[in-house]
Amino acid sequence: MPATEVTASTTQTPVIEVRGLRKSFNGIEVLKGIDLTAHKGEVIALIGGSGSGKSTTLRCLNLLEVPHEVTKLELLGEPVALNPDRHGQLSVADRRHLRGLRSRLAMVFQNFNLWPHMTLEENVMEVPVQVLGQPRAEARDTAHRLLERVGLLDKREAYPDWLSGGQQQRGAIARALATEPEVLLFDEPTSALDPELVGEVLSVMKGLAEEGRTMIIVTHEMQFAADVADRVIFLDNGVIAEQGTAQQIFQSPKNERLQQFIRAIN
Amino acid sequence: MPKVSLFAPHRLVLMALALILCLSAAINMDWSWMERYSQDIIGGLWRTLALLTGTAIIGFLLSIPLGLAQAAGPAPLAWLARGFCTLIRGTPILLQLWLLYYGLGSVLPYIPGIRQSWLWPLLSEAWPYAMVSLSLCFAGYGGEVMRGAFKGVPNGELEAAQAMGMHPFTILRRIWLPRAIQRVLPTLNGELIMQLKATPLAATIAFIDIYAVIARIRQETYIIYEPLLLLALAYLIMAGLITLGFRYLENRTQARR
Ligand SMILES: Nc1ncnc2c1ncn2[C@@H]1O[C@H](COP(=O)(O)OP(=O)(O)OP(=O)(O)O)[C@@H](O)[C@H]1O
Numbered sequence A: 001m002p003a004t005e006v007t008a009s010t011t012q013t014p015v016i017e018v019r020g021l022r023k024s025f026n027g028i029e030v031l032k033g034i035d036l037t038a039h040k041g042e043v044i045a046l047i048g049g050s051g052s053g054k055s056t057t058l059r060c061l062n063l064l065e066v067p068h069e070v071t072k073l074e075l076l077g078e079p080v081a082l083n084p085d086r087h088g089q090l091s092v093a094d095r096r097h098l099r100g101l102r103s104r105l106a107m108v109f110q111n112f113n114l115w116p117h118m119t120l121e122e123n124v125m126e127v128p129v130q131v132l133g134q135p136r137a138e139a140r141d142t143a144h145r146l147l148e149r150v151g152l153l154d155k156r157e158a159y160p161d162w163l164s165g166g167q168q169q170r171g172a173i174a175r176a177l178a179t180e181p182e183v184l185l186f187d188e189p190t191s192a193l194d195p196e197l198v199g200e201v202l203s204v205m206k207g208l209a210e211e212g213r214t215m216i217i218v219t220h221e222m223q224f225a226a227d228v229a230d231r232v233i234f235l236d237n238g239v240i241a242e243q244g245t246a247q248q249i250f251q252s253p254k255n256e257r258l259q260q261f262i263r264a265i266n
Numbered sequence B: 001m002p003k004v005s006l007f008a009p010h011r012l013v014l015m016a017l018a019l020i021l022c023l024s025a026a027i028n029m030d031w032s033w034m035e036r037y038s039q040d041i042i043g044g045l046w047r048t049l050a051l052l053t054g055t056a057i058i059g060f061l062l063s064i065p066l067g068l069a070q071a072a073g074p075a076p077l078a079w080l081a082r083g084f085c086t087l088i089r090g091t092p093i094l095l096q097l098w099l100l101y102y103g104l105g106s107v108l109p110y111i112p113g114i115r116q117s118w119l120w121p122l123l124s125e126a127w128p129y130a131m132v133s134l135s136l137c138f139a140g141y142g143g144e145v146m147r148g149a150f151k152g153v154p155n156g157e158l159e160a161a162q163a164m165g166m167h168p169f170t171i172l173r174r175i176w177l178p179r180a181i182q183r184v185l186p187t188l189n190g191e192l193i194m195q196l197k198a199t200p201l202a203a204t205i206a207f208i209d210i211y212a213v214i215a216r217i218r219q220e221t222y223i224i225y226e227p228l229l230l231l232a233l234a235y236l237i238m239a240g241l242i243t244l245g246f247r248y249l250e251n252r253t254q255a256r257r
């Protein structure tokens, strides 16, 4: 069992690699040196208490937040250069390159963030057409396939505000899949949902995990994390306090804060 | 009671009143001048509409960068845009119009060579000044409205686009601007009607709009009320059409929620 694990992590290519990631807001450091590597096909669950820095970590991975210090940042095998401006703040050197990388990473948000002035189908088609320059007919076929997959084909003409939260989030997942992304980032995709709608979204995500997609999921759904994650990372106060398999993290946690955290949620 | 809202009791009473008023106006008042001046009236109406649509379109196009600069621009641009909007909103439109027409209009002829340029025929007429002044005015009010509209679009919707690699201009064109305009339609309706009611000011710089035509009719015929009633009716109908147009647009976007 340990042998396969070692071969798995050595033969697989890293798709996201960060070292020494630090981030401050208004002089307060909220990420204090995060090292994180995601390999192709890996499903990582990012857990931790409120304010521990999970969202910020995820947002730094596609540069929605720019770290204020990082020793290595590679997305999809390509280094992302950050240059300091005259105040010493880092900013992305090559925005065009970043946009290209971003179209290959997709993000699903807590609040869905579908575009309310477009139908579900148009939401899914938007990025393939506007960013990748796909012909509309092709993008529409893809959209239909993806909407069917998340069980919303009959709602393709609906505007987001007509739909339930669970439907909107499944639509947002379809939108995220439309560019054939190599990595999927999820920031608490079920936290804004009524309890009875959580299941439908988690089952879509489970399907994606079983397909072997690379996923990094910030979640409070511990059972789900235990079911699908290859690796669970526990973040505490801006540092990775412990990481390991779901088994290790949930059955035999070593870190004291993690023990508290797990006691609190059970 | 029938459910058709047109036949609600208060509406019936109002309609009867309007009918009586119209009838008595038609029978008892003097409308003999209308035929003689019909060409002038149509010309005036046309010029009022041209001034309104021209200035509203130019002004709205200007209000987009003005709003954007204030909502998201770098500090110097934001200050410039804010200053412009404050200036326009804080001074009477008549003053702006006169400053441009009499002020600029009296300085321009001294620019060497301008009398020989292709611009001169334009600059010696009234309508370009009316057009520019009222456009700037609409832009000033619109810029403030658009600032709020841009800021009101939830950040997450823009972040979603950013996170998928959309170019900032594409985000503006496909998401930010359409969402802002959608939110701002009811306010724009009001702004446009205010603009309609500002157009008669152009008559003060010898722009012959419907208001100027009616004023001349009154002077020449010594008929006082009838031309004014016609004028009021003309503005009411134009305002009504604007509101109908916006209601149509709003209904179309309302269907989405
Ligand atoms: N834009 C911001 N400006 C200022 N402070 C911020 C900003 N974003 C996050 N923070 C702060 O950074 C810290 C980490 O926030 P983050 O959102 O990453 O936590 P989280 O682990 O995702 O928490 P939650 O479970 O509540 O979502 C918090 O203290 C938060 O107040």
Ligand SMILES: [Mg+2]
Pocket: A054, A055, A056, A188
């Ligand atoms: Mg969070």
